[in-house]
Amino acid sequence: MGTSIVWGVGIFLYLVAAWAALTWVSAPLALICAGVGALAGTVTALLLTGWVFTGGDSGVRVMTPEQVASGAAGGRKHPNLPRRDTAWAAYFAGPVVRDVRGVWGAVVRVTRRVWGFFWREELRQIYLALFPFTLPAAIGLAVFTLSGLGVALAVTVVTAALTTVLWLLGGALTWAMRGADRAYQAIFRSKTGCPHEDCWYVNPLPAYRCPGCGQAHRDLRPGRLGVLWHVCECGRRLPTTRLRAGHRLRPVCQRCLRDLALGAGKLTDVRVPVFGATSSGKSRFIMAAFGSLHLAAGDAVEAADIDSDRALRDYDRDLTADLGTAATAVVPPKAVTVRLRLPGRRLNGACLIHVFDAAGEYSQNREINEELSYLDHARTLAFVLDPFAVRAVSEQAGGDLLGRANRSLHDPEDSYAVTVQRLQAYRVKTHERCLAVVVSKADLLARMPLAAGLVPEDDSVRAWLAGQGLGNLVRMAESDFRSVRYFLVSSRKGAYGSGMDALVPLRWLLAEDGVELP
Amino acid sequence: MNQPISHRLSRVVLLLAVLLPLAAGAGALARSGVPATVWEWCVRFVAAVHSHAPFS
Ligand SMILES: Nc1nc2c(ncn2[C@@H]2O[C@H](COP(=O)(O)OP(=O)(O)OP(=O)(O)O)[C@@H](O)[C@H]2O)c(=O)[nH]1
Numbered sequence: 001m002g003t004s005i006v007w008g009v010g011i012f013l014y015l016v017a018a019w020a021a022l023t024w025v026s027a028p029l030a031l032i033c034a035g036v037g038a039l040a041g042t043v044t045a046l047l048l049t050g051w052v053f054t055g056g057d058s059g060v061r062v063m064t065p066e067q068v069a070s071g072a073a074g075g076r077k078h079p080n081l082p083r084r085d086t087a088w089a090a091y092f093a094g095p096v097v098r099d100v101r102g103v104w105g106a107v108v109r110v111t112r113r114v115w116g117f118f119w120r121e122e123l124r125q126i127y128l129a130l131f132p133f134t135l136p137a138a139i140g141l142a143v144f145t146l147s148g149l150g151v152a153l154a155v156t157v158v159t160a161a162l163t164t165v166l167w168l169l170g171g172a173l174t175w176a177m178r179g180a181d182r183a184y185q186a187i188f189r190s191k192t193g194c195p196h197e198d199c200w201y202v203n204p205l206p207a208y209r210c211p212g213c214g215q216a217h218r219d220l221r222p223g224r225l226g227v228l229w230h231v232c233e234c235g236r237r238l239p240t241t242r243l244r245a246g247h248r249l250r251p252v253c254q255r256c257l258r259d260l261a262l263g264a265g266k267l268t269d270v271r272v273p274v275f276g277a278t279s280s281g282k283s284r285f286i287m288a289a290f291g292s293l294h295l296a297a298g299d300a301v302e303a304a305d306i307d308s309d310r311a312l313r314d315y316d317r318d319l320t321a322d323l324g325t326a327a328t329a330v331v332p333p334k335a336v337t338v339r340l341r342l343p344g345r346r347l348n349g350a351c352l353i354h355v356f357d358a359a360g361e362y363s364q365n366r367e368i369n370e371e372l373s374y375l376d377h378a379r380t381l382a383f384v385l386d387p388f389a390v391r392a393v394s395e396q397a398g399g400d401l402l403g404r405a406n407r408s409l410h411d412p413e414d415s416y417a418v419t420v421q422r423l424q425a426y427r428v429k430t431h432e433r434c435l436a437v438v439v440s441k442a443d444l445l446a447r448m449p450l451a452a453g454l455v456p457e458d459d460s461v462r463a464w465l466a467g468q469g470l471g472n473l474v475r476m477a478e479s480d481f482r483s484v485r486y487f488l489v490s491s492r493k494g495a496y497g498s499g500m501d502a503l504v505p506l507r508w509l510l511a512e513d514g515v516e517l518p
Numbered sequence: 519m520n521q522p523i524s525h526r527l528s529r530v531v532l533l534l535a536v537l538l539p540l541a542a543g544a545g546a547l548a549r550s551g552v553p554a555t556v557w558e559w560c561v562r563f564v565a566a567v568h569s570h571a572p573f574s
Pocket residue numbers: 276277278279280281282283284285323324325326327328329358359360361404405406407440441442443444489490491492
C-alpha cells in the first residue's frame with residue numbers, strides 16, 4: 001500500500017519535471033538541433049559526394065573493359081563473340097550510374113552509423129527515461145538524415161538531367177556519324193573483301209587493331225563506348241567510324257582476324273574473280289593486266305600487302321622474260337590486291353582491286369568449285385576462254401601453234417557452266433553482275449586464217465565466237481548477266497597500248513564498278 | 519587499370535554541376551530573408567509554448 005503511494009508520487013513528480021523540461025528546454029533545443037542537423041547533414045553528404053566522385057570510395061566498383069566486354073554497358077549477344085569490345089564505356093553510358101549509386105550508398109552508410117552510435121543497446125533505457133532531452137537530439141538526427149538524403153537526391157536529379165542532355169546530344173551525333181559513314185560506304189562501295197584464302201568474307205565493317213596493344217576492336221562505330229573515340233583497354237584513344245579509322249588504324253577481317261589492306265573499309269573495293277578451264281590463260285591474263293596497269297598508272301598503283309608485292313614482282317619478271325606460265329596450284333587462292341590512287345576523285349581518292357586467280361580445276365569440278373565463296377560476292381567477273389580449246393581452231397592450227405599455245409583441253413562451255421550454275425545455286429543474282437569474256441592467246445590466234453577479220457572489238461569477238469560453234473555459250477552468258485562484253489587479249493608484253501591489251505577488259509570491269517582508270 | 523581521363527573530367531564537371539547551383543541557391547536563400555522569417559516564427563512558437571505553460 002505504502003509503496004504504491006510512493007510510486008504514484010514519484011510518477012507524478014517525473015511527469016511534472018518532464019513537462020517542465022519539454023517546455024523550457026526541449027522546445028528551444030529542438031530548434032537548435034534541427035539547425036545543426038540540417039547543416040551537418042548537408043555538409044556531410046556533400047563531402048561524401050566529393051569523396052565518391054574523386055574515386056575515394058573503394059566500394060564503388062570501376063566499370064572495367066572486361067565488364068564492358070561481358071555486357072556491363074549493354075550490347076547484343078553473339079554466339080561466339082563478346083557483347084562489346086574490351087574497351088572503356090563512355091562515362092555517361094554506365095560508370096555514371098555506379099557513381100550515383102555510390103553516393104547513395106555512402107550517405108546511407110554514414111547515416112546508419114550515426115544512428116547506430118546514439119541508439120546503442122545500453123543507452124536506450126536512459127534515453128527513454130530522459131525523453132524530453134532526447135527528443136531534440138532525435139529531431140536533429142532526423143533532420144540530419146533528411147538533408148543528407150536530400151543532397152543525394154539533388155545529386156541524382158542533376159546527374160540525370162545532365163546525362164539526359166548528353167544522351168540526346170551524343171545520340172544525335174552518333175546517328176549522324178553512323179549515317180554519314182554508311183552513306184559513304186554505299187556511295188563508294190567500300191565494303192571490303194578479305195583477300196585471304198578460305199575466308200574471303202566481305203566485311204561491311206572491318207575490325208581495327210589498337211596500335212597500342214594489338215587488340216582487334218570489332219565495332220568502332222560511335223556508341224556507348226564513345227562517340228568520337230573509343231578508349232582501348234590499354235588506354236589508347238581510337239577514332240570511331242570507318243572514315244576516321246580508315247587510314248589511321250590497321251583493319252583486320254571480322255571473320256578470320258587476318259590483316260586487311262590499309263584503308264580497307266574506306267576505299268572503294270573492287271573484287272574481280274577470274275575463272276575458266278585449266279591452261280586457258282587466266283594467270284597470264286592477270287599478269288598482263290597488272291603489268292599494263294602499272295605502265296598506265298605508274299606510281300599510282302602499288303601492292304597492298306607483302307604477298308601481293310611478291311606476286312607483282314614475279315609477274316613482271318615472267319612477262320619481261322616471256323616465260324611460259326606455270327599451272328596454278330589447286331589450292332584456295334589468296335587475292336592479289338593493289339591500291340590504286342585515283343587523282344580524278346576529290347573524295348576517296350583511291351581504291352583497292354582484288355583479283356582472284358584459282359586454278360582451272362575449280363572451274364571444271366563442281367565439288368571443289370563450292371569452296372570458292374569469293375565468287376558469290378563479286379559484282380564483276382572475268383571468264384577466260386582459250387580459242388585453241390575450240391574444235392574448229394585446234395583442227396586448223398598446226399602442231400607448232402598448238403604446242404606454243406599450251407592449249408586448254410577442257411570444253412569452254414562446261415567451265416563457264418560449272419561456275420555460273422554454282423552462282424545460281426547459291427542464289428547469287430547474276431543478272432545484276434557484269435561479265436567480261438576474255439578470248440586469250442590472241443597473238444597466236446592472229447596467225448590463223450580462221451581468225452582473219454577478227455578484230456579486238458566487242459561485236460567482232462562475239463560474232464566470231466558464235467561462228468565457231470560457241471553461240472550457245474554467248475546466249476547463256478547474255479541471259480545470265482546484266483552486261484557482257486567480249487575481249488580479245490594477247491597476254492604478252494608487247495600488247496600494251498594495243499586493242500589486245502589485257503588492261504582493256506580490266507578497265508571495263510572497273511568502270512562498271514565505278515572506278516575510272518587514268 | 520587506369521580509367522580514361524574523360525571519366526575524371528566528367529566527374530569534375532558533374533561535381534561542379536551539383537555544387538555551383540547549390541551554392542548559388544544557398545546564397546540566394548540567405549539574401550532572400552526567408553531563413554530569418556522562419557527563425558522568427560520558430561521563436562514566436564517557442565514563446566507561445568512558454569506563455570501557455572502551467573508554471574509561467
Ligand atoms: N602466246 C601466248 N601464250 C599464252 C597467252 N596466255 C596464256 N598463254 C600460255 O598458255 C598457258 C596457260 O596459261 P596460264 O595463264 O597458266 O593458264 P591458266 O588458265 O592460269 O591455267 P591454270 O592455272 O592451270 O588453270 C601458258 O603456257 C601460257 O604461257 C597469250 O596471250 N599468248
